[in-house]
Amino acid sequence: MDIGIVSLIALFLAIAVGFKLNINTGIVGIIFAFILGFFIPDPNGTGTYMLSDPAAGAATLIGGWSTSLFFMVMGMTLLFAIAKLNKTLEVVSQRLIALAAGKTKLLPFIFFVLSLILAGIGPGNIAVCALILPIGLEVARKEKINPLLMATMIISGSNAGGLSPIAPTGLIGINLAEQVGVANSGMHTFIEMIKAQFIFAVFMYIILGGWKLPNRPSTKKKEGHKLNLAQIETLIVIFLVVFSLIAFSTDVGFTGFLGAVVLLLLGAADEKKALEGVPWSTLIMICGVGVLVNVVSISGGITTLSDALASIMTGSTAGALMTVMGGLLSLVSSASGVAMPTLIATIPGMVEQLPVDPSVLITGVILGAHVVTTSPMSTLGGLAMASSNEAINRNKFFIQLLCVGIGGLVFGALLVFIGIVG
Numbered sequence: 001m002d003i004g005i006v007s008l009i010a011l012f013l014a015i016a017v018g019f020k021l022n023i024n025t026g027i028v029g030i031i032f033a034f035i036l037g038f039f040i041p042d043p044n045g046t047g048t049y050m051l052s053d054p055a056a057g058a059a060t061l062i063g064g065w066s067t068s069l070f071f072m073v074m075g076m077t078l079l080f081a082i083a084k085l086n087k088t089l090e091v092v093s094q095r096l097i098a099l100a101a102g103k104t105k106l107l108p109f110i111f112f113v114l115s116l117i118l119a120g121i122g123p124g125n126i127a128v129c130a131l132i133l134p135i136g137l138e139v140a141r142k143e144k145i146n147p148l149l150m151a152t153m154i155i156s157g158s159n160a161g162g163l164s165p166i167a168p169t170g171l172i173g174i175n176l177a178e179q180v181g182v183a184n185s186g187m188h189t190f191i192e193m194i195k196a197q198f199i200f201a202v203f204m205y206i207i208l209g210g211w212k213l214p215n216r217p218s219t220k221k222k223e224g225h226k227l228n229l230a231q232i233e234t235l236i237v238i239f240l241v242v243f244s245l246i247a248f249s250t251d252v253g254f255t256g257f258l259g260a261v262v263l264l265l266l267g268a269a270d271e272k273k274a275l276e277g278v279p280w281s282t283l284i285m286i287c288g289v290g291v292l293v294n295v296v297s298i299s300g301g302i303t304t305l306s307d308a309l310a311s312i313m314t315g316s317t318a319g320a321l322m323t324v325m326g327g328l329l330s331l332v333s334s335a336s337g338v339a340m341p342t343l344i345a346t347i348p349g350m351v352e353q354l355p356v357d358p359s360v361l362i363t364g365v366i367l368g369a370h371v372v373t374t375s376p377m378s379t380l381g382g383l384a385m386a387s388s389n390e391a392i393n394r395n396k397f398f399i400q401l402l403c404v405g406i407g408g409l410v411f412g413a414l415l416v417f418i419g420i421v422g
Contacts, residue, residue, distance in 0.1 A: 002300075002304065003036075003039060003040055003041075003299045003300065004296075004299050004300035004301040004302075004303065004304040005301070005304060006036070006039070006299075007036055007040075007295060007296040007299040007300075007301040008296060008301040008304070010032045010035075010036055010292070010296070011029075011032075011292055011293065011296050011301070013032070014028045014029045014032045014289070014292055015289075015398075015399070015402070018395065018398075019395055019396075019398070019399050022395055024281055024284055024285050024288070024395075025285050025288070025289055025395070025398060026284040026285035026286065026287060026288020026289050026291075027284065027288055028288075029288045029289040029290075029291055029292035029293075030288045030291050030292070032292050032295075033061050033064065033291045033292040033294070033295040034050070034061065036292075036295050036299065037049045037050035037057055037058075037060075037061050037295065038050045038051060040295065040298060040299045042056075042057070049061070049298075060298070061291060061294075061295065062291070063294065064290050064291035064292070064293065064294025064295065065287045065288075065290060065291050066286075066287055066290050068253070069286065069287065069290070069379055069382055070283055070286075070287050071253040072126075072130065072251075072252045072253035072256070072379075073130075073253075073283060073286070073382060073383060073386045074253070074257075074278060074283065075252070075253035075254065075255070075256030075257040075260065076130040076131070076134075076252060076253070076256035076383075076386075077134075077256075077277070077278050077279055077386050077387070078256065078257065078260040078274060078275070078277075078278050079237075079238070079241065079256045079257075079259045079260040079263070080134040080387070081260075081269075081273075081274045081275075081276075081277025081278055082234065082260055082263045082264070082268055082269040082274045082277075083134075083234050083238065084134075084138075084277060085269040085270065085273055085274060085277065086228075086230040086231055086234060086268055086269050087231065088230075088231045088234040088235060088238075089134065089135060089138050090138070091227065091231055092135055092235075093135055093138045093139045093142060094142075096110065096111075096135065096139055097139055097142065097143060102215050102216050103215055104143050104145065104213040104214060104215060104216055105210060105211060105213045105215070107139060107143060107145060107150075107213075108145065108149055108150060108153040108201075108205060108210050109153070109201075109205075111132065111136045111139075111150060111153050111154050111157065112153040112154070112156060112157035112198075112201055113157065114132065114157070115128050115129070115132050115153075115154045115155075115156075115157030115158040115161060116157040116158065116160050116161040116194070117161060118131075118132070118158070118161065118242075119157070119158040119159075119160075119161030119162045119164070119167060120160075120161035120162070120164035120166075120167060120190075121161075121164070121166070121167075121246060124158075124162045124167045124168045124169055125155075125158035125159050125161065125162030125167075125169065125370075125373075125380060126162075126252060126379055126380065126383075127245045127252050128158040128161070128162075129154060129155060129158050129379075129380045129383045129384070130252050130256070130383055131238075131241075131242060131245075132154050132158070133151065133154055133155075133383055133384055133387035134387040136150045136151070136153075136154045136387075137150055137151065137384075137387050137388060137389055137392070138389060141389055141391045141392075143213075143216070144213075145210075145213060146208045146209065146210075147388065147391075147392050147397065148208060148397070148400045148401070148404065149204060149205065149208040149209075149210055151374070151384040151387075151401065152201065152204045152208075152374055152404055153201050153204075153205070154384075155373060155374050155380045155381070155384065156197040156198075156200055156201040156204075156374075157197065157201070158380070159193065159197050159370040159371070159373060159380070160193050160194045160196075160197035160198065162370070163189055163190045163193040163194075163366065163370070164190055165186035165187060165190060168249070168336070169335070169336045169370075170186060170189070170190060171186075172336045172340060173185070173186070173189055173336075173340060173362075173366055174186040174189075176340055176341060176344045176345075176362075177189075177344065177359075177362050179344075179345075180344055180345065180347050180348050180358065180362075181348065181358070182358050182359055182362060185359060185362060188359065188363075189362065189363060189366060192363050192367070192421050192422060193366065193367065193370070195420070195421055196367050196371070196412060196415055196420075196421045197370075197371070199415065199420070199421075200371065200408055200411055200412070203411065204404065230266075230267070230268040230269070233263060233266050233268050234263060234268055237259045237262055237263055238259065240259070241255050241256065241258075241259045260274070279385075279386050279388070281394070282385045282386050282388065282394060283386065285376070285385065285394070285398065286376060286377075286382040286385055286386070289376070289377055290377065293331070293377055302328055302329065302331075310325070313350075313354070314354065315354045315355040315356050316417075317417065318350060318354050318356045318360070318361060318364075319356065319360040319361055319363070319364040319416040319417065319422050320364065320413040320414070320416045320417035321364075321413070322343060322361050322364035322365050322368065322416075323364040323365070323367055323368035323371075323409070323412050323413040323416050324368060324409060324413050325343060325365070325368065326339050326340070326343055326364065326365040326366065326367070326368025326369040327339075327368035327369065327371060327372040327408075327409035327412070327413075328368075328409075329342060329343065329369070330368065330369040330370070330372050330373065330378065331372055331375060331377055331378060331405070335369035335370055335373065335378075336369070339365070339368075339369040340365060340366060340369055343365045344361075344362055344365055347361045347362065347365075359422070360416070360422040363416065363421060363422040364413075364416045364422060367412045367415075367416065367421060367422075368409060368412055368413070371405075371408040371409055371411070371412040372405045372406070372408055372409045373405065374401050374404040374405040374408060375401060375402050375404075375405030375406070376397075376398050376401045376402055376405075377402070377405075378405065381401045381402075381405060384397075384401060385397065385398060385401065
């Protein structure tokens with residue numbers, strides 16, 4: 001059997017074993033990656049990764065551990081662990097709950113719009129998810145909202161806003177479109193992404209029972225209640241973190257660490273307890289699965305899937321299949337750094353062979369690359385995992401996020417195929 005197909009089977013098997021036996025899926029993924037390394041031919045054709053040069057082979061496998069994601073999640077979760085310890089997170093969530101005036105059904109959409117606006121004005125989807133997911137999931141816990149619904153609404157909103165013509169991913173999309181001869185695509189893509197993500201969010205809202213949420217007595221600020229000094233300091237630091245991300249496009253991980261260190265120096269929380277609040281098992285799960293996914297990519301598993309889709313592409317199915325291909329690449333790499341540049345570059349050649357509008361293909365690629373990001377193997381899904389609180393079964397949440405990511409890819413491809421989007 002082709003090693004690419006074997007690697008895909010190994011990926012699904014690792015996830016199934018971790019879920020069934022309640023073992024951290026990241027640990028299982030690392031072991032599966034190690035075993036596969038003995039069978040994958042190295043680029044020089046001198047053997048396999050783990051046998052021809054064990055040290056180099058191990059380095060290749062370790063390269064799948066996303067240090068950037070690990071650092072970013074650790075920095076932001078440390079910041080919000082402090083905010084949780086001194087109950088600032090509780091105060092903020094209560095204020096946001098009050099915005100709904102007792103109409104709990106509105107809370108998921110409040111977070112969708114909030115995420116969309118914040119991502120659209122500059123910092124992009126990753127920074128916004130890092131900031132909003134911990135708050136949103138805390139609100140979900142308090143109001144007994146399905147955490148999967150809340151995470152999906154926040155990620156969908158931030159993805160829509162992230163394609164704004166002034167947001168980083170939106171600017172990348174505009175530049176790539178211009179390189180293949182499609183000018184002035186920015187606002188069109190932004191509108192199409194808002195449309196697609198909103199339709200998907202409404203669909204998930206219905207499926208996950210958001211419309212069944214009961215109304216509650218309106219939450220009002222208690223008379224005489226005041227923030228303590230630690231909470232005031234924490235809110236100021238979080239505001240400065242947000243301002244830095246928006247105004248100066250600073251690194252999310254470093255900015256989170258800086259904010260956390262400032263608060264620790266101010267005595268806003270106990271350092272030992274704050275470090276214990278970092279979700280280390282979740283970090284191992286996210287990055288460990290990434291090691292296996294990297295092996296799947298090296299072995300040709302993703303290429304095997306993409307080639308199979310490309311072989312059945314026609315003028316009427318091209319947009320939908322490009323959506324699927326964009327999603328598959330985004331699952332194992334960066335949406336804006338790999339999936340979009342790789343696939344958008346192929347569009348001129350496709351347009352020559354197929355009767356299809358290039359803007360449809362561009363929309364399909366960008367939608368596919370972002371609609372799968374609920375998956376815990378993607379950065380945003382990983383942030384959702386890292387933001388999960390004690391009320392959430394993390395293994396179950398991992399599988400749920402993965403299913404929403406795959407379902408979102410199918411849903412997005414359908415929207416493009418029937419012409420609602422694109």
